[in-house]
Amino acid sequence: MQKTTKKIIKLYVIGVGPGDPELLTLKAKKILKRVPLIFSPTGGKDNLALSIIKKAVNLNKKKVVSLLFPMKKTKETDLEAHWKILSDEIIKYLNLFGKGAFITLGDPAFYSTFFYLYSFLKNFAEIEIVPGVSSLSAVASVIPTNLSIANEKIIILPANYADNLEKYGKDFDTLILMKPHKNWQKILKLAENLKNYQSFYVKKATMLEEKIYTNLKEVPEEELDYFSIVIFKKREN
Ligand SMILES: C[S@@+](CC[C@H](N)C(=O)[O-])C[C@H]1O[C@@H](n2cnc3c(N)ncnc32)[C@H](O)[C@@H]1O
Numbered sequence: 001m002q003k004t005t006k007k008i009i010k011l012y013v014i015g016v017g018p019g020d021p022e023l024l025t026l027k028a029k030k031i032l033k034r035v036p037l038i039f040s041p042t043g044g045k046d047n048l049a050l051s052i053i054k055k056a057v058n059l060n061k062k063k064v065v066s067l068l069f070p071m072k073k074t075k076e077t078d079l080e081a082h083w084k085i086l087s088d089e090i091i092k093y094l095n096l097f098g099k100g101a102f103i104t105l106g107d108p109a110f111y112s113t114f115f116y117l118y119s120f121l122k123n124f125a126e127i128e129i130v131p132g133v134s135s136l137s138a139v140a141s142v143i144p145t146n147l148s149i150a151n152e153k154i155i156i157l158p159a160n161y162a163d164n165l166e167k168y169g170k171d172f173d174t175l176i177l178m179k180p181h182k183n184w185q186k187i188l189k190l191a192e193n194l195k196n197y198q199s200f201y202v203k204k205a206t207m208l209e210e211k212i213y214t215n216l217k218e219v220p221e222e223e224l225d226y227f228s229i230v231i232f233k234k235r236e237n
Helices: 026-034 048-054 076-097 135-142 159-171 180-191
Strands: 010-015 037-042 063-068 099-104 126-130 154-158 174-178 197-203 211-213 228-234
Touching: 010 026, 010 076, 026 099, 026 126, 037 048, 037 076, 048 099, 063 076, 076 099, 135 197, 135 228, 154 159, 159 174, 159 180, 159 228, 174 180, 180 197, 180 228
Parallel strands: 010 099, 010 126, 037 063, 037 099, 154 174
Antiparallel strands: 174 228, 197 211, 197 228
8 A cells, every 4th residue: 555645844933032143042043054945024124033144144045935924003804814824825835845944033932923823834834933032131131130030020011001010010020111112201101100110221132223221211212113122120229
């Protein structure tokens, strides 16, 4: 009887770190060198993850497929349809090349858009997640500060939850706000009630354009950027 073997297609999901190509892991670099196919997410204009790996790996002989992830608000049903279209595109190319790598900024498990596609892909391809240095670790390192020690508690929030900062200030030693740029005035106002916290604003940690502020009031408007994080850290008594 003739044996039928099912073709296994493999997708590596690679965290490429926060910006500095030297923060790519050895494992990420090894896989990126080997795979013939790269999936590169983009919000339309730039392609940050791709620009990071270009500094560490020669992509000349590789097929790079750009995948558009909408940044603007779109209806939930339209988004679901879009994730399915992107997933079908990935499966189409994986069937041609056998294996490929989806690159994502920072760490794949930390606010990465890849996971919108995961449920569509997991039954069709073997998926291996390769962790990367997250933007939060990078931000803490460039300040430098620790995020927590001993029994301290941390809370991480997208900045549209900033309204509750004061409440969280009662319960947590470190408050992290992702994507703070769009809620800046609100954050500044609420920060006034967090007097026993030191505040930090870091833009583009570990990239050439990196900026670090140790007082939110000193951040000029032109430095407000999508690639930024705010940290409030309880002062030592
Ligand atoms: C969609 S999330 C992706 C996070 C990413 N997966 C990670 O592990 O860092 C994008 C948000 O991460 C933060 N971010 C990403 N890279 C950053 C950097 N180099 N410096 C400061 N914040 C960064 C910003 O808050 C940005 O709005």
